[in-house]
Amino acid sequence: MAKVDAEAGGNRPRLSLHVPEPRFRPGDTVDFAHLQVPEAGAQPRPDEACPAAETNPLCTDLIRVLGSDNQAHGPWNPNLTPDKLRLILRQMALVRAFDARMYRAQRQGKTSFYLKCVGEEATSVAATHGLDFEDMIFPSYRQQGCLIARDYPLLEMVNQIYSNRADKLKGRQLPILYSARSVNFFTISGNLATQLPQATGFAMASAIKGDSRIAAAWVGEGSTAEGDFHSALTFAAVYNAPAIFNVVNNQWAISSFSGFAGSERTSFAARAIGYGIAGLRVDGNDPLAVYAAERWAADRARSNNGPTLIEFFTYRAEGHSTSDDPTVYRSAEEREEWPLGDPIARLRDHLIALGEWSEDQHAEMDRELAEEVLRTTKEAEKNGILGHGLHHPFHTMFEDVFEELPWNLREQSEQAIRERKIKWPD
Amino acid sequence: MARLDADEDPVSLSEAPARDLNMIEAINEALGIMLERDPDVILMGEDIGFFGGVFRATAGLQQKYGKTRVFDTPISECGIIGVAVGMGAYGLRPVPEIQFADYIYPGLDQLISEAARLRYRSAAEFIAPLTVRSPFGGGIFGGQTHSQSPEALFTHVAGLKTVVPSTPHDAKGLLIAAIEDNDPVIFFEPKRIYNGPFDGYYDRPTKPWKGHPGAKVPEGYYTIPLGKARVAREGEALTILAYGTMVHVAEGVCREKGVDAEIIDLRTLVPLDIEAVENSVRKTGRCLIAHEATRTSGFGAELSALVTERCFYHLEAPVERVTGFDTPYPHSLEWAYFPGPVRMGEAIDKILEA
Ligand SMILES: Cc1ncc(C[n+]2csc(CCOP(=O)(O)OP(=O)(O)O)c2C)c(N)n1
Numbered sequence A: 001m002a003k004v005d006a007e008a009g010g011n012r013p014r015l016s017l018h019v020p021e022p023r024f025r026p027g028d029t030v031d032f033a034h035l036q037v038p039e040a041g042a043q044p045r046p047d048e049a050c051p052a053a054e055t056n057p058l059c060t061d062l063i064r065v066l067g068s069d070n071q072a073h074g075p076w077n078p079n080l081t082p083d084k085l086r087l088i089l090r091q092m093a094l095v096r097a098f099d100a101r102m103y104r105a106q107r108q109g110k111t112s113f114y115l116k117c118v119g120e121e122a123t124s125v126a127a128t129h130g131l132d133f134e135d136m137i138f139p140s141y142r143q144q145g146c147l148i149a150r151d152y153p154l155l156e157m158v159n160q161i162y163s164n165r166a167d168k169l170k171g172r173q174l175p176i177l178y179s180a181r182s183v184n185f186f187t188i189s190g191n192l193a194t195q196l197p198q199a200t201g202f203a204m205a206s207a208i209k210g211d212s213r214i215a216a217a218w219v220g221e222g223s224t225a226e227g228d229f230h231s232a233l234t235f236a237a238v239y240n241a242p243a244i245f246n247v248v249n250n251q252w253a254i255s256s257f258s259g260f261a262g263s264e265r266t267s268f269a270a271r272a273i274g275y276g277i278a279g280l281r282v283d284g285n286d287p288l289a290v291y292a293a294e295r296w297a298a299d300r301a302r303s304n305n306g307p308t309l310i311e312f313f314t315y316r317a318e319g320h321s322t323s324d325d326p327t328v329y330r331s332a333e334e335r336e337e338w339p340l341g342d343p344i345a346r347l348r349d350h351l352i353a354l355g356e357w358s359e360d361q362h363a364e365m366d367r368e369l370a371e372e373v374l375r376t377t378k379e380a381e382k383n384g385i386l387g388h389g390l391h392h393p394f395h396t397m398f399e400d401v402f403e404e405l406p407w408n409l410r411e412q413s414e415q416a417i418r419e420r421k422i423k424w425p426d
Numbered sequence B: 001m002a003r004l005d006a007d008e009d010p011v012s013l014s015e016a017p018a019r020d021l022n023m024i025e026a027i028n029e030a031l032g033i034m035l036e037r038d039p040d041v042i043l044m045g046e047d048i049g050f051f052g053g054v055f056r057a058t059a060g061l062q063q064k065y066g067k068t069r070v071f072d073t074p075i076s077e078c079g080i081i082g083v084a085v086g087m088g089a090y091g092l093r094p095v096p097e098i099q100f101a102d103y104i105y106p107g108l109d110q111l112i113s114e115a116a117r118l119r120y121r122s123a124a125e126f127i128a129p130l131t132v133r134s135p136f137g138g139g140i141f142g143g144q145t146h147s148q149s150p151e152a153l154f155t156h157v158a159g160l161k162t163v164v165p166s167t168p169h170d171a172k173g174l175l176i177a178a179i180e181d182n183d184p185v186i187f188f189e190p191k192r193i194y195n196g197p198f199d200g201y202y203d204r205p206t207k208p209w210k211g212h213p214g215a216k217v218p219e220g221y222y223t224i225p226l227g228k229a230r231v232a233r234e235g236e237a238l239t240i241l242a243y244g245t246m247v248h249v250a251e252g253v254c255r256e257k258g259v260d261a262e263i264i265d266l267r268t269l270v271p272l273d274i275e276a277v278e279n280s281v282r283k284t285g286r287c288l289i290a291h292e293a294t295r296t297s298g299f300g301a302e303l304s305a306l307v308t309e310r311c312f313y314h315l316e317a318p319v320e321r322v323t324g325f326d327t328p329y330p331h332s333l334e335w336a337y338f339p340g341p342v343r344m345g346e347a348i349d350k351i352l353e354a
Helices: A002-009 A053-057 A082-107 A121-128 A144-149 A154-162 A196-208 A226-239 A271-275 A287-302 A333-337 A343-353 A359-381 A394-399 A407-423 B022-039 B059-065 B077-090 B105-121 B150-156 B168-182 B245-257 B274-284 B301-313 B341-353
Strands: A136-138 A216-220 A243-248 A279-285 A308-313 B018-020 B041-045 B071-073 B093-097 B131-136 B161-162 B183-191 B216-218 B232-235 B238-242 B261-265 B268-270 B289-293 B319-324
Touching: A002 A154, A002 B245, A053 A144, A053 A279, A053 B245, A053 B301, A082 A121, A082 A144, A082 A154, A082 A279, A082 A287, A082 A343, A082 A359, A121 A144, A121 A216, A121 A226, A121 A243, A121 A287, A121 A308, A121 A343, A136 A196, A136 B077, A144 A154, A196 A226, A196 A243, A196 A343, A196 B077, A216 A287, A226 A243, A226 A271, A226 B077, A226 B105, A243 A287, A271 A308, A279 A287, A279 B105, A287 A308, A287 A343, A287 B150, A394 A407, A394 B245, A394 B289, B022 B041, B022 B059, B022 B168, B022 B216, B041 B077, B077 B093, B077 B105, B093 B301, B131 B168, B150 B183, B150 B268, B150 B301, B161 B168, B168 B183, B168 B216, B232 B245, B238 B245, B238 B274, B238 B341, B245 B261, B245 B341, B261 B274, B289 B301, B289 B341
Parallel strands: A136 A216, A216 A243, A243 A308, A279 A308, B041 B071, B041 B093, B093 B131, B131 B183, B161 B183, B238 B261, B238 B289, B289 B319
Antiparallel strands: B018 B216, B161 B268, B232 B261
């Protein structure tokens, strides 16, 4: 047997391993011609209660509303009022202003870490507007836009980032890993994709109780490779959970391009097909399309038609975080050449085209927002910045491990307070 | 010190009529009582619904409480525990079953990084009041994939409580307390003693629970507080710290050898009843620690360190550990692996001779 196999093996082709490689590396000329960018408005919009299979073509298409003429097109046009459009525009611009200021604060040593979402603002802000306020958001770490879309106080965000004495989370969490129950925003984990089965569980619990709240989770495309993603979708499919899974495909997971999560073979939205749930692939830089898709999925979930997987196709315009240097692994031209533009600019131009906005108003708004953010950071600094003494008292370190303090934590708490007198005598 | 007697909780043995139950029946009763009392309690796990679980711990509960309270899940431990965390955050009290403790590992990240830290990282905005039930330990010819005792792993994680009952009476009271607890609890059921106390003499006929004092299970609701140990046997010569099946092995050895040991059944490893441990070791001056799990970095190491730190000047002999070996659980040689009367007897002699 072994001998025959060895003989046959002599004629066989040699196997080779495929290791994905992105199209462009630093210094390369960028050409996104391979990306299929369909006409805005050309994608059909099935009824929210349709069988999941009817969405299969939309899993590889790209739902778009805003055309290059800056007008809204087609059946996915959510027909939002100018006021609502201006609100979404303002909140996206606020996210960008906040990111810029917090990035600087990190560089100035006021905090240890920050993480921007430049270019992806629509995927959080516009999507949140597609949900009801009662719906629970299970975010990853790049969804500061969800908080801003729900009017969460900027001051609380900065206090959290500075881990100061006013930080509601008692200085325990890495900056940007917010928790905001008051606005139905679930506490963020640093362990990727863990929020997905939790969102499914929340949605199932809501269904068990006959409630009307749904759950919406966000995850990066890189993190869809985690087992949690597949567990979450399996459970959601099996129990028809009222959940939405938003995959933010910003093309990069730190330095690994989306190919390492499997994008060379199919889209991320297409994973819905295997689970028999609805799937939508959406232009993530088109706030109207993002809003419409999230709203569609929310209506579908709320009417007991089950979960939806949405891929927001977008681009991470800046580094992964303050600890990252994207010039090492990707071409600097990518950002400029990105064929789907910038979500803020696209909505601005749409409003201008509608006669509801102007360049001057926009510039004025940006100035106001920058001032508001600056004012807020000054306010937060009164409560302290990271490592400058104005933190929570030591005993809080031992609280909330359990509901009640066991003997070992009581002893350790006393030790920390004793050590304090030696380490910091004043 | 906590004792298995009436003064421990008012609705306990003295008042409510008690019957002899085995551990599975006691667990089933606890689950039924909690499903009845609290509409937020739900049970889920592989095969636990219609079938009632491979060990029958949930038998009849789906029929009685319906499919949205008691249901089967996909074979996805990550999903089971992750979903339970989300349900807990919503306000339910999920009681997920992991079919065997050996299969808890695919769900480990959701337990360790998520359930355990939800309260801490959200400054108590969100909690995960789940009780993960799982049969553990060997002695049923389960081979290396159905016999492990991973409890030490969980005791190392801040924010998890770890419970191991050793009698039907305790199983019911501790499980009810665990389900009512607002922290995530790992409830390890020593499957070797599901149907009868086991003294480690594998070649003798298995005794049923009937007639054992720990099998007297009061009807209705009662709790045994987490963090309270039980003196399973009073004695003067040495202290044996044990939990689960090993409590019975220790009792058997003391009976057979006529050793006047005090046996402390820890009941919960976290929170640990340090007072019960200290009081007994100070009294006897000698300490033996028994568990079925592998030796290196097992929970016995923690107990040994605590006893040494806190009772050193009362000790008249080095602390000894009786444990499983540092190998996987071997199928055909499981009785060579199991820390039974021979290993324990030797250790007792060594301690008493010192
Ligand atoms: C379980 C886990 N593995 C690895 C990491 C380290 N890590 C942090 S962010 C990141 C990349 C995630 O990329 P993606 O999911 O695409 O999200 P994006 O940053 O693009 O928004 C990695 C590997 C982590 N936080 N958690």
